Amino acid sequence: MRASLTRALAASAVFCGATATCTKSRAADSSIANATYDYIVVGGGPSGIIAATRLAQSSSKSVLLLSRGQGPTVDTGAVGTVDFNNTLTPIDVPGLSTAVTSYNVGDQPLFNAYLCTDVDAFASCVFGGGATINYMVFPHPPERDFDDKWPVGWKWEDVSAAADRVWDLNPGTMLPSMDGKRYDQGMFETVSKFLDAQGWSEVDQVAEPNNKTNVYSHPNWDIGVSGGLPKRVGPLRTYLPLAEELDNFSYRLNSTVRRVIRNGGQVTGVEVETESGVETVSLAAGGKVVLAAGPWGTPRILFNSGIGPVDQIQTVAEGTTGIPVPPKEDWIDLPVGQAIKDHPIFSIYVQTADDWTSFNTSTVVEGTNVNDVELYTEQGSGVLTQGYHRMIFWTSNVASDKITRYYQGSVSPQGQGLFLIKAYLTHGATSSGKMGIQANGTVGFTQMPYLQSQGDQEGARMFVDEMLESVSSYGWELTKGTTNASSILSAYSQGDHYIGTANIGTDPKTSVVDTDVKVWGTDNLYIVDSSIHADLPTGNTQAITMVVAEAAVDKIIAADSAPQLQKRQH
Template sequence: MRSFLTSLAFIAGTYAQSSVYTDANTGITFQRYANTEGVSFGIAVPQTPASDFIGQMVAPNNGSGYAGVSLTPSMTGSLLVVAWPNNNSVVASLRETSGYTSPGVYTASGLSVSPIANGTFVNSTHLAYTFLCTGCMGLDLSFAGNSTSITLGWALGTKAVTNPSSASTASFAYHDGGSEILVLLYLAQPLRTTLRGLQWQPPMGLDLEAQPRTQLAPQRLLMSPPLCPIQPTTILLLELDGRDHCGRSTMAWNDTVTQYDVPSMAYYLTTASDTSEYCTDVASMAGCLLGGGTMVNALMFVRPQEADFNDKWPTGWKFTDVKASADKLYERNPGTTLSSVDRQRYDQSAWNILSPFFGSIGYKEVDAIQSPNEKTQVFSHPPWDIQDGLRAGPVKSYLPLAKAMSNFKLTLNTKVVRAIRNGSTISGVEVEDSTGSRQIINVNPGGNVILASGTMSTPRILYNSGIGPTDQITTVANGCTGVKLPSKADWINLPVGKNLRDHPIFTLTFNTTANATSMLSTDFLSPNTTDIDLFAKGSGPLAQSGQRLNFWTSMNTTNGTRFFQGTCNSPAAGQVRIKLYLTHGATSSGVLGITSDGATEFTTSPWMNTDADKTAVITLIDSLLAAARNSSSLTPSSTMSGASLVSNYITGDHFVGTAMMGTSNDGTAVVDTDTKVFGTDNLFVVDASIHPDLPTGNTQAIVMVVAEHAASKILALGSSASNSSRTAIPSKKSPCRSAPTAMSKRPSKRLYRF
């Protein structure tokens, strides 16, 4: 069990709005955050901020617990103000968080917390601690007083405090709740207060409407809640999976984390004890749990280069257009090339062997996070989607923010079957629960439906909605899924399922005489005590994914430039392995169709079906093999060649393109540049299926950039003209006799209703 201060974001991290509040007991006006659990924290700073502020913490009182506020959002290296009841009095202490242990007393001179009597008390239901924090602003462990906004963390524990009468020797057990708080300092600063010992002059009133509105963050789809009042809209997220935060697949050696949270497990999920996260009705591997593919991928977070957008994306989606959206994403979900909190790298034999090899053949070392545009003859420590030693991604960085919004609802165990169409308008969606029962959920008047089911599954929903090639819709009509299609006259003929693209991966394994000592799979599946203890501090080999070196290069050919990515590790002692991807610039494509029982299938394979792609792959593999044979550290098999490997590839499962974006309904595109499906008024698609081109690396980062940009596009459109007034209508279970028994475990289907 982890002790007191785990990552505040890990324990259901959420952002929330703050508001102005005047405390009747002290007369002090605070910028205050409050939640539904009875926790609140307020802050007041002088009109000319220096180093002191007044804070007020209120928390439920069970007689023995505690409450704490971290002065940064980080789990380590932060000042923590913690308070607890001791009989009828409040005891408080200023601590420094240093890891997953009870935080120690902060002893630096000039810093202290002092109670303000009128605002500090214990009653039968709550604890209140109002205090002057002297010298607390402007430190590395805290926030700057002149900040426009700050993010703080809180922790709440119900277990007894050890030595509760002593502010210096008390210690704390694991906390039960925690979150992140967004406090707007620019709203707190105008409070006309003057520090005089422990007395502040009564503050003036604050007119919110007089504050500069340009400082308020705009509302974004599934991003942080708006800092201005929430607009009168509702958002419903429908998710097939029944596990909120994947809670049932915990680790045998630490039951506070799941197999999806532990970064090192990213390479071993297909062999883990629970593999129910994978979909069973799609043409290739896909994640079938809350978070979809972002929860089961190998954690590669390759920020897209400018060419990934500039080459084939339409006007409005070039890199200069999406850059602001990319910056928003990276601010919240940045990725890293150094994931261990202790700033150490572990199990580095593959790096130690391959980095000098690539350096010897003209490649240079870069940081892939900091230099996303350098994608020719470069290598880097792997860029991972890891934060605080845990898997990052939208389930950690976006979903909690949405769940904090009063107008957001998440519904689990719900599969989206089709969109209900009245001509061009979507009036509702038909859904199926885990028992197979179906019903219709109506869209609010003026509402929109956004499909985010992925390249493998969004086409299924579109086919079932009468949208796509006639032959695929006919398969649905003649199938056994019980889907009710619109009349044939209302079918919308669009190239759904076409332009399917993926990264093929070629594996090159080398023997080496260098010191290649690789950690075995058992080191990750059944780790030793040392690595478990390191992980509890956000560090060690368990806080890394499986790659040890990445490289990129490109090749100019007669029909364009092709890019390649390599991910490398040491699979066993005396060996290193390169997984070589053909990426941006590949010309091979395929087609995704649907079967009579409702699963998607490849009707045309998307890999290596052009001679130009084959020639490029053979050329690059042969050049790498030639360099290895001339090196002193790598020994390739004598029979290995580009020609022998070009047909021996595995799928990248980085699919894009089956609902491709375009500027017009010319027979090549499914959605317009606002991501709206052609021929409809209020049906949108926001997932990898709309991407018209493969990126230079793994798809996770670029999909999230596109989602940020799409959100701004959709919100700019405003409401549609939907006028549905139907109520929920139950419908019958699918009559398919040949459907597989595991069909209830289907892909994550994400739909938003505004």
């Protein structure tokens, strides 16, 4: 039975000021269009919320955060709640993370309502970004994720203070149930015995983030107590409330930034599209625009603004969107979209003879599971406090190119004695691809980034071969078509952990932003989201994306306080 929800917010722009009260007042919209702002932050995902919060805290300068998406929580204006609690929307309840397709927002599934329709890949267009709809896997990055390929000024010793600030507000948890118990642990017990037999070790992944070879752990989830209950958190719940206390901060939902408006290298504002039309929001003198629209949205804005490869800008100029690009002499030729990376996923289904099964979320959606619902709503405990996966593991190998590659396995129960390993090729992968824009404004891959290098192909096969041999030798059955390495590797899926579309570096020929996260060739345009990341992380990208945003906003704040001596480069 599909639960029905009312559309959370109308498609018209919604303004939210320091009181966090959202209205659809055209007067409020007009006040934004007629005002100027010291900082305009574009993108309401984790990076944008973190950047806007820290900028607002750093001074009395005005900060406007623009989000393309609608609010997914009651606090951000959503009115569609779960049947058993009128203060909770489906995305709030950790145990319902796999059940969001069972709910509607208006006339479409909630999950679809929160996804971008103009990206030929998975991308979220909801306030809170990917952290609003993902499975909340939240591994803290090991030091090597920065030390191996990030430029000087971005090594672990440089960003560790930023990481500490993230963990202070948003550490995640391995034990979300308020009674201190873990629930539904049959699969963990089964798989841990198997891994122990292979010589692996159980670790506390938060206490030992650098230990990523032949280890397994209970998941660290992006969950925290909010309003007295364990909920999905992320910056929407951990950072945004801090910004909402400040008079110099405001945000607006359902507002799509099409392009930055610039005069040469000087950005003067942004062009915003709402259901009511297109308007311009202007910067105050000395102001800055900070892009945080994600690894697909940020490149699109750059292309539309005359920044990127010439052929991509030309596509916009000749396209059907009607977006005016700058004069050709003002185009800034940068390698936007030329170094996209992602984690490929290899799925392995394993059938055991053990007596456990997967949690049936449909019983909650349909209202028949009274016990688990009451345990959650009355005591903040039970299986509904937990995410989807029951175990995360890591290992590594070295292919003939002598590069160490890391693999993460996210393990979940699927049925009676059946579990799924979703194994990611992560840090150390050498493949990359390209993305671009179509005439209608849709963005997508122009060259896939998965298993392009011989080393990645070799390393991935080594990992899968070893895992299959270990499973078979243990007496378990490989099933659902995942019985040999060739079929598993050829059926890889996208990890949806995209990075590098506006990569950081020290040379405008090979990077899009400098080490102060300023776009080459501009005076006051910055990027703070995962598009600037220099390398794939060892685990899911949620935590490292937040760390990078914290470190990046430091650079922007420092630029405001430093003498402006450096001339524009490019």
